[in-house]
Amino acid sequence: MTLGTKIIASAHYVPSDVVTNDDLAAIMETNDEWIQAHTGIKERRMSLQGENTSDLATQAARLALAQTDLTPADLDLIIVTTFTPDGLAPSTAALVQRNLQAEHAWAYDISTACAGFVFGMSTADKFIRSGQYKYALVISAEVNSKMMDFKDRTSTVFFGDGAGAVIVSAVDEDENQVVAERMRTIGDAEVVHSGRVAPLTELSADNYPKTDAFAQLGRQVFTEVTELIP
Incomplete structure (x- = not known):
């Protein structure tokens, strides 16, 4: 039987603290008018209560699972895409696996910055199509605020913190949702x-x-x- 991949649940989680453009203008050389004119952004969520990347990822995962009849024990694979991990080791995905008590899932991180979710979905799709795995949890999560230079208006004003999660399932080919992909990397670390x-x-x-x-x-x-x- 030819297998396909289908998203069966999706959810997001953001921290409770709202940081407005005026809040940023109080600590750096910028203003609400400049930020809105250049980015369209009025406010963003930031993790100011000590929540780390794995915490946001875990909350998003729980909300996604709640939309299904699955339990954490049903998960075969957990992929977290992030460039703001809790640390270099263990992986953020491993921390999510522990938090969920998803004892049968193996877990690892992918670090491809803004392209993370696309890379994560592509990877999960290949594992699902192999026929060895039925359910995968793909999470993109960032706590960008912990990496920001709050004197640098050219970067900081663009970013907030949050996590999004999807659960993907093996399905018959006629239900497949992953139609095509074109992947690319530009390895310019200075950009x-x-x-x-x-x-x-x-x-x-x-x-x-x-x-x-x-x-x-x-x-x-x-x-x-x-x-x-x-």
């Missing part, structure tokens, strides 16, 4: 980067891992996105 950890240059007790804040070349990102996505 967008977040949390870069520099290698050592000398042996010293002062050399502990330090990460950069998120940064992007906004105009170049805009040009690439508006050409490539369509």
Whole structure:
């Protein structure tokens, strides 16, 4: 039997704290008029109560599961796409697996920034079509606020925090929802980067891992996105 992939549930979760443009203008050189003119954004949610990426992802997953007759034990695979993980190890997906007590699922992260959900869905689709797995949970989750430089109006004003989750199921080919894909990567780390950890240059007790804040070349990102996505 030829298998297909179908989304059977979807949900999202965002933190409770709303950060307006005026809130950002109070701590950086910007204003509501400039932000709305350049981005159309009036407000965003930010995780100001200590919720990390795995927390948002777990909440979104629970809301998605609640739309089905499934339990966490029915899940075969959990993929979390994020470039703001809780840490380098364990993976954020592993933390979600633990939180859900999805004891039969294996879990891992994919880090492809804005393209994360597309990569996650493509990967889950291939595992489903293999015939070895029936249910996969794909979550895209970010706590961008923990990576921001709140003096940099060219980046910070664009981003909020949140998570979205879908559950995908193996179905007969006539119910398949994944029709086609065209994947692409541009490996230019200078256009967008977040949390870069520099290698050592000398042996010293002062050399502990330090990460950069998120940064992007906004105009170049805009040009690439508006050409490539369509």
